[in-house]
Amino acid sequence: MLRVDALHAHYGRAHILQGVSFSVAKGDALVLLGRNGAGKSTTFKSLIGLVRPTSGRIAFDGQDIAGHEPHVIARAGLGYVPEERRIFTDLTVMENLEVGRLPARDGQPPWTPERLFGIFPNLAAMRTRPGGRMSGGEQQMLAIARTLMGNPRLILLDEPSEGLAPVIVEQMVHAIRAMRDGGVTVVLAEQNLHFALAVADHATIIEKGRIAWAGRVAELQADAGLRETWLAL
Amino acid sequence: MSMALPPCRRTKRCGSCAPPEPVSALLVQLLSGLSGASSLFLVAAGLTVIFGVTRVVNFSHGSLTMLGAYLGWSILTRLPRGPEYFVLGIVLTALATAGIGALIEMLLLRRIYRAPELLQLLFTFGIVLVVQDAAQFLWGPNDLPLPRAPWLRSFVTIAGERVPFYDLVLIGIGPLVLAALWLLFTRTRWGTLVRAATQDREMVAALGVDQRRLFTTVFALGAGLAGMGGALALPDASANLQIDLNIITDAFVVVVVGGLGSLPGAFLASLLIGVLQSFGIVLFPQATLVLVFVIMAAVLVVRPNGLLGRAPAVARGAGQGFAAIRPAVPLLLRLGAAALVLAVLAPLAVGPFVLSVMTEMLIAMLFAASLHFMMGPGGMASFGHAAWFGIGAYAAAFAVKGLALGMGAGLLLAPLLAGVAAALFGWFVVRLSGVYLAMLTLAFAQIVWAAMFQAVEITGGDNGVLGVWPAPWAADRRVFYWLVLALCVGATLLLRRVLYAPFGYALRASRDSELRAEAIGLDTTLLRLAAFTLAGAAAGLAGGLAAFSKGSVFPGFISISRSVDGLLMVLLGGVQSMAGPVVGAVAYTGLFDLLLLATDQWRAMLGLAIIVLVLVFPQGIAGSIHRLWLRGREA
Numbered sequence: 044m045l046r047v048d049a050l051h052a053h054y055g056r057a058h059i060l061q062g063v064s065f066s067v068a069k070g071d072a073l074v075l076l077g078r079n080g081a082g083k084s085t086t087f088k089s090l091i092g093l094v095r096p097t098s099g100r101i102a103f104d105g106q107d108i109a110g111h112e113p114h115v116i117a118r119a120g121l122g123y124v125p126e127e128r129r130i131f132t133d134l135t136v137m138e139n140l141e142v143g144r145l146p147a148r149d150g151q152p153p154w155t156p157e158r159l160f161g162i163f164p165n166l167a168a169m170r171t172r173p174g175g176r177m178s179g180g181e182q183q184m185l186a187i188a189r190t191l192m193g194n195p196r197l198i199l200l201d202e203p204s205e206g207l208a209p210v211i212v213e214q215m216v217h218a219i220r221a222m223r224d225g226g227v228t229v230v231l232a233e234q235n236l237h238f239a240l241a242v243a244d245h246a247t248i249i250e251k252g253r254i255a256w257a258g259r260v261a262e263l264q265a266d267a268g269l270r271e272t273w274l275a276l
Numbered sequence: 277m278s279m280a281l282p283p284c285r286r287t288k289r290c291g292s293c294a295p296p297e298p299v300s301a302l303l304v305q306l307l308s309g310l311s312g313a314s315s316l317f318l319v320a321a322g323l324t325v326i327f328g329v330t331r332v333v334n335f336s337h338g339s340l341t342m343l344g345a346y347l348g349w350s351i352l353t354r355l356p357r358g359p360e361y362f363v364l365g366i367v368l369t370a371l372a373t374a375g376i377g378a379l380i381e382m383l384l385l386r387r388i389y390r391a392p393e394l395l396q397l398l399f400t401f402g403i404v405l406v407v408q409d410a411a412q413f414l415w416g417p418n419d420l421p422l423p424r425a426p427w428l429r430s431f432v433t434i435a436g437e438r439v440p441f442y443d444l445v446l447i448g449i450g451p452l453v454l455a456a457l458w459l460l461f462t463r464t465r466w467g468t469l470v471r472a473a474t475q476d477r478e479m480v481a482a483l484g485v486d487q488r489r490l491f492t493t494v495f496a497l498g499a500g501l502a503g504m505g506g507a508l509a510l511p512d513a514s515a516n517l518q519i520d521l522n523i524i525t526d527a528f529v530v531v532v533v534g535g536l537g538s539l540p541g542a543f544l545a546s547l548l549i550g551v552l553q554s555f556g557i558v559l560f561p562q563a564t565l566v567l568v569f570v571i572m573a574a575v576l577v578v579r580p581n582g583l584l585g586r587a588p589a590v591a592r593g594a595g596q597g598f599a600a601i602r603p604a605v606p607l608l609l610r611l612g613a614a615a616l617v618l619a620v621l622a623p624l625a626v627g628p629f630v631l632s633v634m635t636e637m638l639i640a641m642l643f644a645a646s647l648h649f650m651m652g653p654g655g656m657a658s659f660g661h662a663a664w665f666g667i668g669a670y671a672a673a674f675a676v677k678g679l680a681l682g683m684g685a686g687l688l689l690a691p692l693l694a695g696v697a698a699a700l701f702g703w704f705v706v707r708l709s710g711v712y713l714a715m716l717t718l719a720f721a722q723i724v725w726a727a728m729f730q731a732v733e734i735t736g737g738d739n740g741v742l743g744v745w746p747a748p749w750a751a752d753r754r755v756f757y758w759l760v761l762a763l764c765v766g767a768t769l770l771l772r773r774v775l776y777a778p779f780g781y782a783l784r785a786s787r788d789s790e791l792r793a794e795a796i797g798l799d800t801t802l803l804r805l806a807a808f809t810l811a812g813a814a815a816g817l818a819g820g821l822a823a824f825s826k827g828s829v830f831p832g833f834i835s836i837s838r839s840v841d842g843l844l845m846v847l848l849g850g851v852q853s854m855a856g857p858v859v860g861a862v863a864y865t866g867l868f869d870l871l872l873l874a875t876d877q878w879r880a881m882l883g884l885a886i887i888v889l890v891l892v893f894p895q896g897i898a899g900s901i902h903r904l905w906l907r908g909r910e911a
């Protein structure tokens with residue numbers, strides 16, 4: 044589904060990604076783990092085209108998308124939910140969803156606002172509320188729902204559980220499972236290990252812009268030393 | 277260089293219709309003001325919408341209005357004269373200007389969205405110059421009035437007063453267009469995308485929306501509105517070559533007063549300005565523009581973001597600032613000293629023509645250096661720096677002709693008055709930054725220009741002040757040159773000295789981080805005001821010298837193109853070093869004199885030069901060279 048090969052990226056002259064490689068199979072859920080500043084968000088931005096990778100290959104659905112414009116990549120079926128959510132604060136919930144809407148794809152039932160309200164019941168009650176007047180958790184749900192409106196084949200979720208209350212995190216776990224049931228492949232960046240373990244099958248640990256470890260989530264769960272080495276603060 | 281502008285800015289209701297009786301003036305004047313507000317609103321709405329999405333302040337918006345007037349004239353004079361054909365003609369004009377706008381966006385603007393703000397402004401000014409020459413080439417230099425069909429001349433009686441029917445039509449069009457735009461922006465997918473992109477265009481792109489198409493369509497809409505505004509104003513005025521700069525100033529004022537990016541704000545502000553101008557012409561014909569400016573100042577003092585505007589959130593993915601550059605100091609100093617020696621000795625070797633060009637270069641150098649002082653270290657990019665230059669020139673002329681004082685007094689009064697004016701105006705301008713500041717300084721310069729134009733008793737209006745000659749002891753060209761050399765080099769060095777004094781460091785600190793500067797106890801507003809005043813005074817001295825050098829003063833001393841000259845000199849040379857404006861001024865003055873000698877189409881040539889320069893060096897020449905140098909070092 045997605046195969047990233049020796050990806051390099053810079054901010055100005057700072058060499059941030061120094062050869063990131065990983066791959067995800069269709070229908071799978073992969074979590075990128077790593078400390079603050081490890082390069083998770085930069086990886087996602089390079090995938091969606093907001094950061095132009097300096098070298099490396101990104102094969103998505105058999106197509107090389109490295110260096111393409113963001114809208115081309117999004118239209119190819121790659122969805123992106125940024126860490127800062129970036130809700131359109133002047134627009135209502137329904138309007139935010141409208142901005143994300145893209146045509147349906149073959150072999151996948153299209154996401155509609157009604158279907159999304161089934162996953163995110165909180166949103167259903169605030170259709171005409173401006174995005175600027177929603178709580179952080181509500182904004183996070185809206186950001187995910189907005190991206191799903193584009194009927195992505197694969198969705199990049201950058202720290203979806205960040206700053207959420209435990210109840211909301213629980214809802215988020217269900218939401219991600221619902222997405223996977225709907226046929227969406229999931230790649231998420233996380234610091235919250237418990238959340239990651241609850242939703243992902245595979246994990247990749249990124250450290251200073253390089254891949255430090257890759258394997259099954261279950262192995263990570265079993266190996267405290269591994270977690271200690273790469274994830275402890 | 278000066279650009280001839282028209283003697284009267286607002287010639288609404290002149291010619292065939294008699295001036296209204298004083299008693300009925302109120303109602304008729306009010307309605308006339310409201311009708312004028314409509315076409316102003318259309319233009320300003322286009323400007324504000326384009327700015328909202330692309331973050332480009334489109335200087336050439338007035339040119340689109342002018343094209344609308346000319347195209348409207350060409351179309352309407354070929355159609356039958358019934359009202360239904362008038363509507364058709366207006367619609368066709370709007371479509372045509374929308375098409376032209378789309379072309380301009382796709383061929384030109386699209387390439388500079390990531391360039392620094394100031395270069396974008398300059399770039400669109402290049403378009404203004406090109407369009408001006410193109411329009412003159414296509415339609416000729418004369419005003420083209422629209423022959424008015426009978427229905428356009430008819431009156432309606434309201435409360436016993438005869439009100440032009442067309443005024444009522446215009447009054448209706450404003451709210452109609454506002455409503456239509458509102459529906460477009462809130463009820464359509466396109467409008468939703470535009471509003472989203474206004475806030476965060478990167479995110480919109482990441483959601484699969486092609487920004488390019490969005491920008492082109494927004495630009496086409498804005499251009500269509502501008503063209504429609506131009507065509508709708510035809511029956512009350514004419515198609516002429518001055519529309520572009522006149523309307524853009526008004527539209528800037530409206531957009532700033534209403535709040536950047538706010539459509540209802542633009543509507544309110546255009547009503548306010550339209551009515552004010554209409555009454556102003558009756559009540560204080562000499563001070564209409566000053567009145568407009570006072571209102572703008574009042575609004576901005578109470579609401580710094582305009583009537584309905586909000587704090588300017590830095591739009592993501594918008595243009596960036598200039599790269600910072602440090603000059604190689606010792607070499608430059610040695611070169612400068614050598615140049616100075618040559619400049620001192622020059623009069624012994626060169627003829628009178630070269631000497632007068634060199635005098636001009638020196639004055640340009642001080643002018644550019646004073647602008648650089650505000651722009652570079654001060655971080656305030658002025659688009660109306662000619663205001664101080666002009667005030668200085670008029671002050672010098674007034675001292676000599678009006679007060680019968682000597683040249684010395686004139687050269688003293690020039691920087692003094694310019695400095696005082698800069699301090700007064702700067703008092704509220706220095707609180708603003710970026711585009712707001714650029715627009716306000718531009719508006720202010722236009723107002724000074726108009727004031728000099730209108731105060732015929734003191735300034736001679738369009739005829740200018742003649743016979744402003746140097747004192748007998750400096751009457752010799754060479755002596756005068758040495759005087760100019762001493763004063764210009766002295767003042768420029770003084771500015772440089774100030775830059776490396778604690779004041780200069782404090783100024784740069786407050787430019788780079790206002791918060792941090794205030795945290796260490798600097799009064800950033802006061803610092804900026806001092807810099808603004810000093811720059812104004814220095815430009816005033818340059819203006820005073822120019823007055824004596826030319827022997828006369830004209831409103832052209834305050835033209836927009838003179839302000840832009842200054843910007844070009846600074847940007848050509850480079851913003852970040854003091855040598856930049858000096859080199860830029862000398863190179864530019866020389867180049868420009870060559871251009872004037874070589875061609876009549878100097879506007880188009882200059883415009884094209886600006887466009888090409890910005891396209892090739894989107895970071896400014898110095899910034900681009902710096903980048904190349906960095907890349908060279910890395911390789």
Ligand SMILES: Nc1ncnc2c1ncn2[C@@H]1O[C@H](COP(=O)(O)OP(=O)(O)OP(=O)(O)O)[C@@H](O)[C@H]1O
Nearest residue numbers: 054057059077078079080081082083084085086126
């Ligand atoms: N816009 C930027 N300009 C320059 N450097 C940046 C920028 N954004 C991020 N960086 C740097 O790039 C590195 C990687 O940042 P990134 O945001 O990808 O980390 P992350 O793994 O997402 O961290 P976190 O868990 O804190 O979100 C960091 O060192 C950061 O300082």
Ligand SMILES: [Mg+2]
Nearest residue numbers: 083084085126
């Ligand atoms: Mg991150």
